[in-house]
Amino acid sequence: MSMCLCVMGFFYLAEMELVRNLCNDVQVLKSIWFGKITGSSHKERLESFYGPQAHVYDHFRARFLHGRIGMLRACAREMHKLQGRKDLVWVDLGGGTGQNVETMASICDLSLFKKVYVVDICGPLCDVAREKVAKYGWTNVEVVEADVCDYEPEASPATLVTFSYSLSMIPPFLNALDKASRYLDPAVGILGVSDFFTSLKHDKTERQHGYLTRWFWRSIFDLDNIDLGPERRQYMDYKFETVYEENHLGYIPYVPILQVPYYIWLGVANGLQYVR
Numbered sequence: 099m100s101m102c103l104c105v106m107g108f109f110y111l112a113e114m115e116l117v118r119n120l121c122n123d124v125q126v127l128k129s130i131w132f133g134k135i136t137g138s139s140h141k142e143r144l145e146s147f148y149g150p151q152a153h154v155y156d157h158f159r160a161r162f163l164h165g166r167i168g169m170l171r172a173c174a175r176e177m178h179k180l181q182g183r184k185d186l187v188w189v190d191l192g193g194g195t196g197q198n199v200e201t202m203a204s205i206c207d208l209s210l211f212k213k214v215y216v217v218d219i220c221g222p223l224c225d226v227a228r229e230k231v232a233k234y235g236w237t238n239v240e241v242v243e244a245d246v247c248d249y250e251p252e253a254s255p256a257t258l259v260t261f262s263y264s265l266s267m268i269p270p271f272l273n274a275l276d277k278a279s280r281y282l283d284p285a286v287g288i289l290g291v292s293d294f295f296t297s298l299k300h301d302k303t304e305r306q307h308g309y310l311t312r313w314f315w316r317s318i319f320d321l322d323n324i325d326l327g328p329e330r331r332q333y334m335d336y337k338f339e340t341v342y343e344e345n346h347l348g349y350i351p352y353v354p355i356l357q358v359p360y361y362i363w364l365g366v367a368n369g370l371q372y373v374r
């Protein structure tokens with residue numbers, strides 16, 4: 099009898115969890131597909147988009163932002179090579195809810211870093227990140243509400259700078275990359291990026307897309323102010339030296355068949371003799 103009650107209790111709880119997750123996903127999808135983006139500044143537009151979904155953001159994005167874990171693992175491997183050093187600084191630009199820090203903590207010991215900065219312009223997402231810092235008691239993590247195009251970390255130079263799915267949402271991406279390159283350690287610093295993308299008309303073979311793919315995905319993401327144009331990768335290739343690259347396709351939750359192109363990319367300052 100008690101065994102039977104236990105099993106029923108288990109299924110009841112699992113069902114409740116399923117329903118809760120489904121409700122969260124509906125809220126996110128509503129914001130993505132039907133939400134009205136309002137405001138006259140970049141910050142206002144982002145807050146109108148993310149505000150209503152800030153507390154349910156993580157569950158949906160875990161099945162959508164496929165490149166994050168691979169990018170963080172690749173960055174962690176690079177940071178482990180510098181393990182003896184006590185001055186590692188990680189700056190996560192457009193860090194949102196601080197999910198990357200949570201993921202990194204499951205990959206490596208966060209105390210590897212002297213300081214971690216999660217920088218984001220969107221107030222509601224920064225609030226969620228601050229709640230995580232308090233919940234996990236991360237003493238070396240600071241959440242900074244700022245525009246990455248103006249921001250400079252107090253502890254500098256940065257050993258690791260990451261953009262996960264944020265570069266495509268920063269219109270002045272040249273400023274963002276230039277600014278980051280100024281405080282990235284020129285001797286050992288790693289820049290890690292993962293994002294959705296479309297290729298140039300004539301690109302490297304392994305990341306080449308046809309006309310329809312380029313047109314379709316740019317148009318769809320443009321509706322949410324996300325720019326998947328190839329200029330970002332082109333500038334990264336020009337400004338930095340590539341040390342790692344993956345290009346893949348990933349499914350979108352609740353969307354059958356279609357797969358969106360995404361990449362993982364790691365680079366170092368141009369001219370750095372990458373011998374590690």
Ligand SMILES: C[S@@+](CC[C@H](N)C(=O)[O-])C[C@H]1O[C@@H](n2cnc3c(N)ncnc32)[C@H](O)[C@@H]1O
Binds near residue numbers: 194197
């Ligand atoms: C798709 S979300 C990705 C968030 C997080 N990196 C992740 O992987 O879950 C894009 C993020 O970029 C942030 N963002 C866009 N433009 C920004 C800017 N100029 N300065 C700081 N953050 C910005 C947004 O507020 C948002 O949190």
